[in-house]
Amino acid sequence: MNKKTVKDMDLKGKKVLVRCDFNVPMDENQKITDNTRIVAALPTIQYLLENDCAIILCSHLGRPKGEFKSEYSLKPVAEELAKLLGKEVIMAKDVIGEDAKSKASNLKNGQIMLIENVRFHKEETENDQEFAKELAKMAEIYVNDAFGAAHRAHSSTAGVAEFLPAVSGFLIEKELKFLGKAISNPERPFVAILGGAKVSDKIGVIDSLLEKVDTLIIGGGMAYTFFKAQGYEVGNSICELDKLELATNLMKKAEEKGVKLILPMDTKIGKEYKADTESKTVKYNEIPEGWEGFDIGEESIKLFIEELKKAKTVVWNGPLGLFEFDQFAIGTNEIAKALAKMDCTTIIGGGDSAAAVKKAGLEDKMTHISTGGGASLEFLEGKALPGIECLLNK
Numbered sequence: 001m002n003k004k005t006v007k008d009m010d011l012k013g014k015k016v017l018v019r020c021d022f023n024v025p026m027d028e029n030q031k032i033t034d035n036t037r038i039v040a041a042l043p044t045i046q047y048l049l050e051n052d053c054a055i056i057l058c059s060h061l062g063r064p065k066g067e068f069k070s071e072y073s074l075k076p077v078a079e080e081l082a083k084l085l086g087k088e089v090i091m092a093k094d095v096i097g098e099d100a101k102s103k104a105s106n107l108k109n110g111q112i113m114l115i116e117n118v119r120f121h122k123e124e125t126e127n128d129q130e131f132a133k134e135l136a137k138m139a140e141i142y143v144n145d146a147f148g149a150a151h152r153a154h155s156s157t158a159g160v161a162e163f164l165p166a167v168s169g170f171l172i173e174k175e176l177k178f179l180g181k182a183i184s185n186p187e188r189p190f191v192a193i194l195g196g197a198k199v200s201d202k203i204g205v206i207d208s209l210l211e212k213v214d215t216l217i218i219g220g221g222m223a224y225t226f227f228k229a230q231g232y233e234v235g236n237s238i239c240e241l242d243k244l245e246l247a248t249n250l251m252k253k254a255e256e257k258g259v260k261l262i263l264p265m266d267t268k269i270g271k272e273y274k275a276d277t278e279s280k281t282v283k284y285n286e287i288p289e290g291w292e293g294f295d296i297g298e299e300s301i302k303l304f305i306e307e308l309k310k311a312k313t314v315v316w317n318g319p320l321g322l323f324e325f326d327q328f329a330i331g332t333n334e335i336a337k338a339l340a341k342m343d344c345t346t347i348i349g350g351g352d353s354a355a356a357v358k359k360a361g362l363e364d365k366m367t368h369i370s371t372g373g374g375a376s377l378e379f380l381e382g383k384a385l386p387g388i389e390c391l392l393n394k
């Protein structure tokens with residue numbers, strides 16, 4: 001993972017194409033509701049400005065499925081970015097069309113432009129070579145800073161690197177530093193805590209983390225498949241009956257590897273999938289028929305926190321309950337609060353767990369919150385990320 005960054009290149013006065021992750025949430029009036037991803041791109045843009053570059057930014061936004069749709073325009077991003085930088089951001093009307101090309105060729109050093117949503121062309125997600133070549137023609141150097149899209153082999157995240165010298169920006173560099181150290185050389189004890197809905201989504205990451213961690217804590221919807229595999233009844237809880245053998249094998253693997261595998265002791269159950277449903281807490285092996293496990297209980301929270309306190313490195317991915325409903329967000333919130341108080345390396349692997357930490361206002365208390373849900377999961381699984389593989393080696 002020793003990839004060149006913007007610091008390893010002579011960028012003075014160059015025209016640079018930067019792939020950002022501006023896939024920000026917007027409301028129905030195209031108003032940005034969370035600008036975190038735009039803010040995360042600023043260090044690289046500022047560095048390029050200091051180096052007197054002409055900067056061409058690109059990104060995807062949502063899934064417009066290969067055609068222009070005004071609700072997926074990046075125009076609001078250009079406006080937000082201009083506000084944050086206190087500087088004009090020129091918006092192109094298209095991606096590789098007349099407008100983008102002429103604006104790119106007239107772009108002066110120290111100026112910034114943003115081309116339209118790369119997914120307005122279906123070629124983007126097909127990693128089409130010709131499309132990548134057209135993007136590349138606009139610049140002299142390619143910088144990838146879109147960690148959130150680095151697990152995709154698309155034209156603007158990987159393909160373009162075939163036609164331009166390609167390096168990473170500071171955001172990708174930072175992600176690789178923290179996630180990379182956690183999986184290759186963690187300070188021990190190394191504890192991972194995994195939640196989320198399904199075992200099937202997390203098999204790869206559980207399997208790979210069992211090679212690396214000292215303790216693996218499992219919560220969330222996944223836990224019920226493990227309970228069922230041990231022969232307990234789980235009522236209507238989310239449970240993958242076709243993954244029972246797999247869960248058994250993962251438990252066996254943990255034992256063989258000497259990894260302490262910790263499952264919840266108790267669970268908060270509800271009658272229905274509803275925010276205000278009747279609820280109560282029961283032992284993990286006493287879930288009555290007709291009830292559904294939606295969160296970890298107080299005993300589990302205590303147990304998990306005790307284990308986490310022993311750690312020098314913690315990686316957390318996935319909420320520990322149905323955290324969208326307040327009464328089942330307690331496990332997730334308590335774990336977030338406990339991690340915030342800890343004096344060790346705490347890495348939050350994007351997605352819902354990152355959202356939960358932010359919602360609790362605890363982001364500044366964590367060592368690193370990944371900007372990529374899917375990308376950080378694939379990285380922790382040990383998979384090669386195309387958006388990083390394609391960059392020049394140091």
Ligand code: AMP
Nearest residue numbers: 196197220221293294318320321322323
């Ligand atoms: P994932 O994308 O796999 O990390 O899963 C996140 C989703 O899992 C969130 O929407 C949670 O509400 C959901 N989830 C976590 N625990 C449970 C549970 N016990 N029952 C149902 N859904 C859950």
